[in-house]
Amino acid sequence: MNNIFNYPKQELINILEKHGKKAFLATQIYEWLYDKKEYNPSNFANIKKENREFLINNFDFSFIKIEKVEEDIDAKKFLFRLLDGQKIEAVLMYHDYGKSICVSSQVGCNMGCRFCESGRLKKVRDLQTYEMVEQIILVSDYIKERIDSVVIMGIGEPFDNYDNVMNFIKIINDPKALAIGARHITVSTCGIVPKIKEFTSFPLQVNLAISLHAPSDEIRKKIMPIANAYKIEEIMCALDYYYAKTNRRITIEYIMLKDINDSKECANMLASLIKGKNMYVNLIPYNETNNIDYKASDKGQIDLFFNILKQKGIDVTVRRRFGANISAACGQLRSKEM
Ligand code: SAH
Numbered sequence: 001m002n003n004i005f006n007y008p009k010q011e012l013i014n015i016l017e018k019h020g021k022k023a024f025l026a027t028q029i030y031e032w033l034y035d036k037k038e039y040n041p042s043n044f045a046n047i048k049k050e051n052r053e054f055l056i057n058n059f060d061f062s063f064i065k066i067e068k069v070e071e072d073i074d075a076k077k078f079l080f081r082l083l084d085g086q087k088i089e090a091v092l093m094y095h096d097y098g099k100s101i102c103v104s105s106q107v108g109c110n111m112g113c114r115f116c117e118s119g120r121l122k123k124v125r126d127l128q129t130y131e132m133v134e135q136i137i138l139v140s141d142y143i144k145e146r147i148d149s150v151v152i153m154g155i156g157e158p159f160d161n162y163d164n165v166m167n168f169i170k171i172i173n174d175p176k177a178l179a180i181g182a183r184h185i186t187v188s189t190c191g192i193v194p195k196i197k198e199f200t201s202f203p204l205q206v207n208l209a210i211s212l213h214a215p216s217d218e219i220r221k222k223i224m225p226i227a228n229a230y231k232i233e234e235i236m237c238a239l240d241y242y243y244a245k246t247n248r249r250i251t252i253e254y255i256m257l258k259d260i261n262d263s264k265e266c267a268n269m270l271a272s273l274i275k276g277k278n279m280y281v282n283l284i285p286y287n288e289t290n291n292i293d294y295k296a297s298d299k300g301q302i303d304l305f306f307n308i309l310k311q312k313g314i315d316v317t318v319r320r321r322f323g324a325n326i327s328a329a330c331g332q333l334r335s336k337e338m
Contacts, residue, residue, distance in 0.1 A: 001060040004033065005130035005137075008170035009177070019058075025051060027176070034177045037141070039063065064134050066142065075323030078139055079334065082107070082131060086124055087334050088155055090135045093322045098148030100184075103135045105165050106156025111190050112225045113211075115257060115286065115294045118155040121334070126161040132168040136178060149184035153209070155334060158187050159195035166202060173204055182206045188253065193230045196238040200245045208242065209251035209282070210235065214261050215269035223260065236273065243278055250277075255284040256297035256305065267308035280315035287321070 007015070012026040028047055032038045041047075041055040055061075067087065068079040076092045088104040107124040109116070132152075140147050150172060152158045158165040169185055172178040186207040189195065199208065212232070214220035220227035239250055252274060256262050274281060283306060286296040297305070302318060309316040 001058065003128065003130035004029070004055075004059040004061055005133040005171070006128055006167065008167050009174055011167070019054065021051065021054070029055070030174075030176045037137075063138065064131055066138055069142070070323075070326035072323045072325045075326065076139075076143070077323060077326045078135070078142075080135060080138070088127065088131070088135075089334050090139060090154055091323065092139055092143065092147070099143075099145065100149040100151060101136060101139055101147050102151045102153045103132055104154035104156050105132060105152055105158040105161050105168075109156050110160065111157045113190065113213075114223045115255060115292060117289050117291065118334075120291060123156070123160075126164060127156065129164045129167040129171065132165070133171050133178075136172060140178075147178075147180070149186075150180055151186045151188065151209075153186070153188040157190055157192070159189045159192040159199070162195055162198070169202075169204060169206055173206075186251070188251075190224060190226045191230055191235045192226070193234050193238045196235070196242055200242045205246075205248065207248065207251065209253055210239065211253045211255075212270075213253065213255050213257075215266050215273055219261050219266070223257070232273070236277075239279070240277070250279045252279050252281045253284055254281055255286050256302050257286055258295040258297045258301070260294065262297040262301050262305055264304065264308060267305045268312075271309055271312035271314050274314050275312065280317070281309055283316065283318045285319065285321055 009026055009030060012029065013023045016025050017023060025047070028044065032044045038044065039061055041052055041061055044052055062083060064083060065081045066078055067081040070077040074094050078090045078092070080088050080090070082088065086107045088107055090104060091102045093100050093102070104127065106126050108121045109118045110123040112119045136147060136150065152165060165187065172180045173182050173185060182205040186209050188209040188211060190211045213223060217227055217231050220232060243250065254270065270281065283302060285302065286294060288296050306316055306318060
């Protein structure tokens with residue numbers, strides 16, 4: 001049976017109509033689930049018995065479970081247990097402008113980035129849409145507050161689970177579901193070129209972030225196996241196409257790894273790559289982990305790198321670190337639990 005949280009409104013309507021039901025039933029279901037937060041269809045009081053039974057017999061209403069929460073002043077990390085026993089995680093972050101959540105899109109990841117804890121443990125499976133939607137519902141219920149923005153930057157490669165992730169975005173954006181504005185949703189990819197092109201025609205105005213992490217293919221290949229499949233030039237070309245079609249500014253993520261990609265030359269190369277494009281660079285201080293040998297760049301080196309980009313007229317920020325006292329880096333909590 002398919003979980004009810006897998007369905008964007010229109011898809012739910014299509015299924016209901018196929019079974020001879022009215023589209024309005026979908027509106028009622030959405031009200032119960034997302035507005036009244038009633039997750040037991042037997043309690044959907046304004047829906048007639050025959051339809052309640054139809055729902056019970058045709059859809060699964062079950063939830064993944066919060067298994068563990070680690071709390072810090074500025075962040076909370078959630079470990080979830082899925083219905084088949086697999087574990088994933090999400091991180092809630094408190095910014096001055098609101099609360100954001102970083103959700104997982106797969107159990108494990110096949111991209112194998114050398115610095116990343118999630119990639120050390122291979123992909124077990126894709127997450128279904130409901131498993132992403134429920135991460136947000138459960139965290140929001142846990143803190144008893146609304147979540148303002150969503151980044152798909154947890155465990156997994158969202159463009160390797162494209163259809164489920166796009167349905168997830170449609171649901172959380174729906175004003176009658178979680179009502180998270182498209183501009184408050186960001187999907188981050190390691191740069192799967194055909195999917196970047198496909199994403200260009202996705203109907204919602206969500207943000208795109210690219211984990212570039214290196215200014216040359218040579219360096220990129222050392223830290224990201226995906227670089228063997230797509231050259232930086234091909235990624236840039238896909239991004240130009242994306243920008244031409246959507247007119248939306250793109251975020252370039254750049255993780256600062258000591259003596260790997262943090263030299264002056266790297267900064268200069270990165271600047272020439274970005275110059276003149278509507279992109280901004282987010283420098284990410286590396287979260288060191290016990291299982292991986294890479295070290296974080298020194299603060300001074302990050303400043304130097306930052307200043308070179310600034311001087312060259314590149315829009316650049318250094319990502320603030322959240323949850324310094326908890327295992328907040330991508331995949332760390334899950335990996336610790338295993
Ligand atoms: N697969 C997608 C999304 C998940 S990773 C992507 O590659 O973008 C989300 C971001 O966290 C990526 O930019 C990734 O490179 C970064 N990341 C992974 N491990 C990290 C660590 N230990 N410290 C800091 N950032 C990390």
